[in-house]
Amino acid sequence: MKITIVGRKVNLRDNFKELAEKKLSKFDRIFDEDAEATVTVTVERNRQTVEITIKQRGMIYRAEETTQEMNEALDHVVAALGKQIRRNKTKLERTKKMQPVELTDTYYDEPDEEYQLVRTKRFFVKVMTPEEAILQMNLLGHEFFMFRDDVSGEINVVYRRKDGDYGLLVPDIKA
Template identity: 80%
Template sequence: MKITIVGRKVNLRNNFKELAERKLSKFNRIFDEDAEATVTVTVERNRQTVEITIKQRGMIYRAEETSMEMNEALDHVISALGRQIRRNKTRLERAKKVSPDIDFPDALYDEPDEEIQVARVKHFNVKVMTPEEAILQMNMLGHQFFLFRDDATGEINVVYRRKNGDYGLLVPESK
């Protein structure tokens, strides 16, 4: 797995980089050599946020944690990634095309398997609007996300509310 470590508003020490690489190495048995992991550390006031994104063959695992201590946030984010990987074990096995007896680290078995179940299906018209109009509509409905057709591109997009209160925009990428 290729690991990239980025510091925003902070100069990262070598011992933190080594610790992050060592903790991520427990996932080497699960991901291929071509998997890409990005560790982003952001420091704002007295909060330190560690975000890890692992990409492999179209699958993306992402976790983010904020804490007073950078190492504590790293521990929490590694645990969260482990839980995600455990929950999605069968999908990962299909993507990797290996047998189901893949050797997952014992630390990943702390949660029982969950069955994915669609609780509700909702149909609605996708309206043409700007991202700003979509955000207003989302806020009026009290939702966390809103699907719309962008008036400039005609593509289906999604606006969503981020944990910090900002908004995000998901735009499809054509390859």
Template identity: 70%
Template sequence: MKINFVGKKVTLRDHFKDLATKKISKFDKIFDEDAQATVIVTVEKNRQTVEISIAQRGMIYRAESTEIEMNDALDRVVSALATQIHRNRKKLQRAKKVQENVDFNFLDHEDSEDEELGSVVRTKEFFVKVMTPEEAILQMDMLNHEFFMFREDTTGDINVVYRRKDGNYGLLVPER
């Protein structure tokens, strides 16, 4: 697995990079060598946020944690990723994206029983209006929703705008 480090408002020390690499390397049994892991560390005042994303063949696992100490945030993020992978292990095996003989017990997950996946409890159909992302954000805010799906006016693609935890907005667009 290839690991990239990004420091926002901080210069990452080699000790932290080595520790993160060691902790992330336990996922090497699951992901191929072409998998990409990105570790983003952001420091703001007395808070340190560690975000790890692992991408392989269209599947993305992502976790984030904010703590006073960077190493504590790293521990929580790795634990959250292990939980996500443990929860989705059957999907991973079914999709044959993981070797079928991989034993997921190495993740040190507390709950060894299989967790039931959620199911779709409601389907809603609605007209997808053509608009700009700015118009979609305005519409989303007027509806007091956390996300809004629309058809982008220049490309005609279905896009989604969403409200981020930091109060800003994000835009999801299909990959070409």
């Protein structure tokens, strides 16, 4: 797995980089050599956020944790990624025809979760700008809103982020 470590508003020490690489090496038996992991560390005031994103064959695993200690946040993020991988292991094997993986770490002990689709909702997708979509989303009190972009004509989604800002999801046919 290729690991990239990025520090935002902080210069990362070598011992943290080595610790991050060591903890991510647990996932080497699960992911191929072409998998890409990005560790992003952001420091704001007395809060330190560690975010890890692992991409492989179109699948994305992502976890983020904010604590006062960078190493503690790293531990929580690695544990959360392990849980995601464990939870989705059988589904991924079925859909991607991956080789079976033996997961034995302590935070992999959760049972497989079955997904149940309980509702399908259909609605007309209006043509609008992202700003209009954010306004409509806020008026409805939703966390996300799907619309057709007025410039590209593509289906896009605006969403409210944890930090209160907004995000825009745009389809990318290259992936």
